[in-house]
Amino acid sequence: MTEVSNENRFLHAVEMGLGAWQWGDRIIWGYGQTHTDKEIRETFDVSLNLGVRFVDTAEIYGSGYSERLLGKFLKEIEQPVLVATKFFPWPWRFTAGTIPRALKGSLERLKLDSVDLYQIHWSTPVMSPETMMDGMAECVQRGWTRTVGVSNFDERKMIRAYVALMRHGIPLASNQVHYSLLRRDPEKDGTLARCKDLGIRLIAYSPLEMGLLTGKYSAQNPPAGVRGAQYAEMLKRIPPLIDLMQEIALNHGDKTVSQVALNWLICKGALPIPGAKNIRQAEQNAGGAGWRLTDDEVAKLDEESDKVNQKLLP
Numbered sequence: 371m372t373e374v375s376n377e378n379r380f381l382h383a384v385e386m387g388l389g390a391w392q393w394g395d396r397i398i399w400g401y402g403q404t405h406t407d408k409e410i411r412e413t414f415d416v417s418l419n420l421g422v423r424f425v426d427t428a429e430i431y432g433s434g435y436s437e438r439l440l441g442k443f444l445k446e447i448e449q450p451v452l453v454a455t456k457f458f459p460w461p462w463r464f465t466a467g468t469i470p471r472a473l474k475g476s477l478e479r480l481k482l483d484s485v486d487l488y489q490i491h492w493s494t495p496v497m498s499p500e501t502m503m504d505g506m507a508e509c510v511q512r513g514w515t516r517t518v519g520v521s522n523f524d525e526r527k528m529i530r531a532y533v534a535l536m537r538h539g540i541p542l543a544s545n546q547v548h549y550s551l552l553r554r555d556p557e558k559d560g561t562l563a564r565c566k567d568l569g570i571r572l573i574a575y576s577p578l579e580m581g582l583l584t585g586k587y588s589a590q591n592p593p594a595g596v597r598g599a600q601y602a603e604m605l606k607r608i609p610p611l612i613d614l615m616q617e618i619a620l621n622h623g624d625k626t627v628s629q630v631a632l633n634w635l636i637c638k639g640a641l642p643i644p645g646a647k648n649i650r651q652a653e654q655n656a657g658g659a660g661w662r663l664t665d666d667e668v669a670k671l672d673e674e675s676d677k678v679n680q681k682l683l684p
């Protein structure tokens with residue numbers, strides 16, 4: 371087990387984050403219809419007031435609008451906020467130098483001199499993890515990011531990135547992957563265990579499975595748009611899991627299904643970054659931290675989620 375490095379320690383102290391994909395995204399998230407800048411600002415303020423101080427954005431979210439909005443908010447508040455953003459590996463970006471250039475653009479939109487975490491959004495066949503880490507090391511050396519992360523890297527690529535970055539004397543801070551009660555791959559394929567071994571923070575994206583693990587959607591009441599089609603099969607399978615989550619939520623007084631979903635990830639050692647569209651969602655999600663499910667409850671949730679996931683296998 372590698373000790374968490376001093377540079378990366380702050381990330382291990384964060385229990386809950388806030389995802390900013392919803393900020394400006396019309397296609398999947400219905401920005402402009404289900405939520406506008408007003409609700410986004412309220413979501414941000416409530417999250418901050420409830421102790422959530424880590425925001426995850428990306429240059430691609432809302433084609434830069436998410437970063438712009440965050441930059442505007444940051445100028446108007448006094449509390450310190452940890453900012454994470456991401457490099458998108460477009461096929462025409464195949465040299466290490468494209469990475470600091472892209473970060474410069476993000477910093478301009480964010481109106482910041484540096485971010486706390488700069489992540490590679492996806493791996494790509496046109497740039498090796500080694501070349502990517504050369505670019506990331508330059509970002510650290512220029513003082514434009516405090517730490518370096520990857521996203522959607524499997525265990526093998528993550529280790530290549532870890533080794534490559536270590537050659538520059540920089541420990542890899544995080545790997546952001548899809549992880550929820552309905553998506554257990556990081557646990558099953560060894561990524562989570564390897565992250566713990568190497569002191570890398572595993573950041574869990576889509577921790578509410580894009581809204582399914584809130585209990586509000588069903589086969590009869592699917593989410594609108596792309597998500598409805600994407601999750602049609604899963605929605606038929608989840609009622610027993612949602613019932614169990616509801617029962618467990620009640621064991622903890624006034625907790626909710628969403629909070630059980632988020633707390634399960636915290637119990638597994640991951641950092642969830644749920645997206646939210648309004649004050650109510652932001653309040654609930656912040657309340658996913660600061661308490662713990664029992665080991666027995668985690669085991670029961672594991673068992674029920676395994677049943678749902680197995681039924682979904684071809």
Ligand SMILES: NC(=O)c1ccc[n+]([C@@H]2O[C@H](COP(=O)([O-])OP(=O)(O)OC[C@H]3O[C@@H](n4cnc5c(N)ncnc54)[C@H](OP(=O)(O)O)[C@@H]3O)[C@@H](O)[C@H]2O)c1
Nearest residue numbers: 389390391575576577578579580581584628644645651654
């Ligand atoms: N690295 C990557 O490739 C990658 C990929 C995906 C996401 N991410 C990051 O991870 C973040 C979170 O993932 P995500 O946005 O995909 O999905 P998520 O957090 O699992 O789900 C967010 C959605 O669920 C609904 N919701 C959230 N909290 C709720 C609550 N308490 N009660 C009821 N409904 C609630 C809202 O949508 P509705 O109200 O419309 O249902 C919200 O937009 C993103 O914002 C982004 O920062 C990264």
